[in-house]
Amino acid sequence: MSNDHFEPxxxxxxxNWCTYTGADLAGTSRLQYPPNVRVVRMMCSGAVxxxxxLKPLIDxxxxxxxxxCHPGDCHYQTGNYKTRRRYVAMHEILKASxxxxxxxxxxxxxxxxxxxxxxxxxxxxxxxxxxxPNPLREKWAV
Amino acid sequence: MNSVIPVENNDVLSTLRGFLRKLMESDLIDALxxxxxxxxxxxxxxxxxxxxxxxxANPLLPIMPINNARAMSAITxxxxxxxxxxxxxxxxxxxxxxxxxxxxxxxxxxxxxxLDCSGTYELAESMAQGAWNTERRxxxxxxxxxxxxxxxxxxxxxxxxxxxCQMCIHPVPENVDIHIHLFGADTTVVLALTLKDEIAxxxxxxxxxxxxxxxxxxxxxxxxxxxxxxxQVREKELGNIRSRMxxxxxxxxxxxxxxxxxxxxTACPICYCKTCLFKTASFDHEPAFYLNAARRKGAQRMLxxxxxxxxxxxxxxxxxxxxCGMCTSACPSDIPVGAIFxxxxxxxxxxxxxxxxxxxxxxxxxxxxxPHEWTDIGEEK
Numbered sequence: 001m002s003n004d005h006f007e008p009x010x011x012x013x014x015x016n017w018c019t020y021t022g023a024d025l026a027g028t029s030r031l032q033y034p035p036n037v038r039v040v041r042m043m044c045s046g047a048v049x050x051x052x053x054l055k056p057l058i059d060x061x062x063x064x065x066x067x068x069c070h071p072g073d074c075h076y077q078t079g080n081y082k083t084r085r086r087y088v089a090m091h092e093i094l095k096a097s098x099x100x101x102x103x104x105x106x107x108x109x110x111x112x113x114x115x116x117x118x119x120x121x122x123x124x125x126x127x128x129x130x131x132x133p134n135p136l137r138e139k140w141a142v
Numbered sequence: 143m144n145s146v147i148p149v150e151n152n153d154v155l156s157t158l159r160g161f162l163r164k165l166m167e168s169d170l171i172d173a174l175x176x177x178x179x180x181x182x183x184x185x186x187x188x189x190x191x192x193x194x195x196x197x198x199a200n201p202l203l204p205i206m207p208i209n210n211a212r213a214m215s216a217i218t219x220x221x222x223x224x225x226x227x228x229x230x231x232x233x234x235x236x237x238x239x240x241x242x243x244x245x246x247x248x249x250x251x252x253x254x255x256x257l258d259c260s261g262t263y264e265l266a267e268s269m270a271q272g273a274w275n276t277e278r279r280x281x282x283x284x285x286x287x288x289x290x291x292x293x294x295x296x297x298x299x300x301x302x303x304x305x306x307c308q309m310c311i312h313p314v315p316e317n318v319d320i321h322i323h324l325f326g327a328d329t330t331v332v333l334a335l336t337l338k339d340e341i342a343x344x345x346x347x348x349x350x351x352x353x354x355x356x357x358x359x360x361x362x363x364x365x366x367x368x369x370x371x372x373x374q375v376r377e378k379e380l381g382n383i384r385s386r387m388x389x390x391x392x393x394x395x396x397x398x399x400x401x402x403x404x405x406x407x408t409a410c411p412i413c414y415c416k417t418c419l420f421k422t423a424s425f426d427h428e429p430a431f432y433l434n435a436a437r438r439k440g441a442q443r444m445l446x447x448x449x450x451x452x453x454x455x456x457x458x459x460x461x462x463x464x465x466c467g468m469c470t471s472a473c474p475s476d477i478p479v480g481a482i483f484x485x486x487x488x489x490x491x492x493x494x495x496x497x498x499x500x501x502x503x504x505x506x507x508x509x510x511x512x513p514h515e516w517t518d519i520g521e522e523k
């Protein structure tokens with residue numbers, strides 16, 4: 001598949017209090033961003049179990065985005081600090097096991113940062129177009 | 143302090159049994175978790191309250207049916223109901239430390255007895271070879287113990303150490319109340335112990351001067367020689383696994399033979415979750431699901447989500463993986479699960495500068511945090 005025609009699929013897990021609200025703001029502000037993302041609203045980025053990220057990735061999604069409040073701003077005080085450590089662990093594991101850790105992103109986007117959300121999606125779509133389709137999309141034996 | 147108990151008739155097992163019995167009768171513990179002979183040439187861990195039954199205790203037999211950290215979790219829970227003693231191998235102690243941090247076991251009122259460990263053998267092979275049955279036991283045991291004395295790999299006819307033991311770099315127990323020495327110790331003459339002073343006083347054991355049969359320096363030299371050898375084996379084995387993971391096919395090809403029986407998870411001392419997602423009906427689907435999934439990729443593996451299962455387990459427990467290799471021993475498809483988890487776990491542990499099983503007061507890497515760490519993550523742009 002030529003990458004020019006390749007439209008990546010992104011699954012995003014966004015925290016209710018910051019990034020989801022930020023995405024909402026992007027919409028109500030009529031900001032334009034690529035329509036490649038499917039959003040799952042979570043109460044906290046700290047509630048994103050690794051299995052939620054791995055399932056779409058192994059099933060063939062091209063990218064997974066975790067969105068949470070900026071450090072220090074977590075609605076539940078410390079959820080996003082734990083997200084950050086889990087993300088570090090997951091990157092190590094994906095790297096070590098030969099899967100592509102560059103497909104899993106973590107971004108802090110606050111409720112007021114609609115513009116940053118739109119830019120994050122744009123940036124991610126560009127990066128994933130460069131990476132090309134997730135090879136696991138073709139792999140049935142997993 | 144160091145102490146020795148003389149061994150009579152070249153029978154260190156009897157001496158050890160006598161010591162354990164004395165321990166139980168000394169009012170230091172109410173019950174003892176210890177491997178007990180269960181059939182000819184086989185042991186099973188048991189919680190013993192009757193000291194006379196220790197006549198069939200056999201912690202020396204190098205067979206490990208389960209990682210006893212699991213047993214300690216069952217016995218102690220949030221708080222041990224009595225004073226428990228436990229004779230454990232080093233990987234069991236380290237797994238137990240992790241379980242305590244995971245709030246699945248307690249060390250309060252627990253007296254840990256750690257054994258120098260030259261390694262253990264697979265159950266099925268041990269039974270098939272009859273290496274430890276009445277006929278062959280004394281020869282096999284002599285070979286095994288004299289190798290520990292010399293700091294050599296044991297060489298039992300027809301048997302190979304479990305793969306995890308072949309590359310174990312922690313054969314000497316740490317954080318124990320009583321340390322039973324096999325490395326560098328002449329067990330034909332003495333049972334050598336290092337114990338806390340108050341325990342020695344209760345047992346009326348005197349400080350032993352360093353002697354011919356055992357001295358601490360000799361023990362260290364023998365242990366170091368074993369560790370040096372196993373570090374090499376470990377590096378080589380994990381290197382093999384790593385190159386297979388980064389070559390064509392990746393980790394999925396390593397799990398090609400996985401039948402998703404979950405034996406690895408069941409045998410794992412760290413995987414404690416009673417409501418594990420993979421034991422629920424979350425992965426039982428309506429018939430139409432399979433057809434849709436097949437249409438998406440062109441085909442659908444019918445034992446689906448095998449890689450998801452392994453990758454999830456890696457994310458959940460590899461920071462605490464103590465490389466006991468019970469998963470490999472439990473795998474019916476002979477997948478080197480333990481080596482895979484060790485190879486990846488080592489990298490996760492390095493990222494957090496964490497050594498599982500080392501320090502019960504050091505917080506688990508995934509439940510603690512520092513506000514000002516990895517500050518570039520999430521901030522790009």
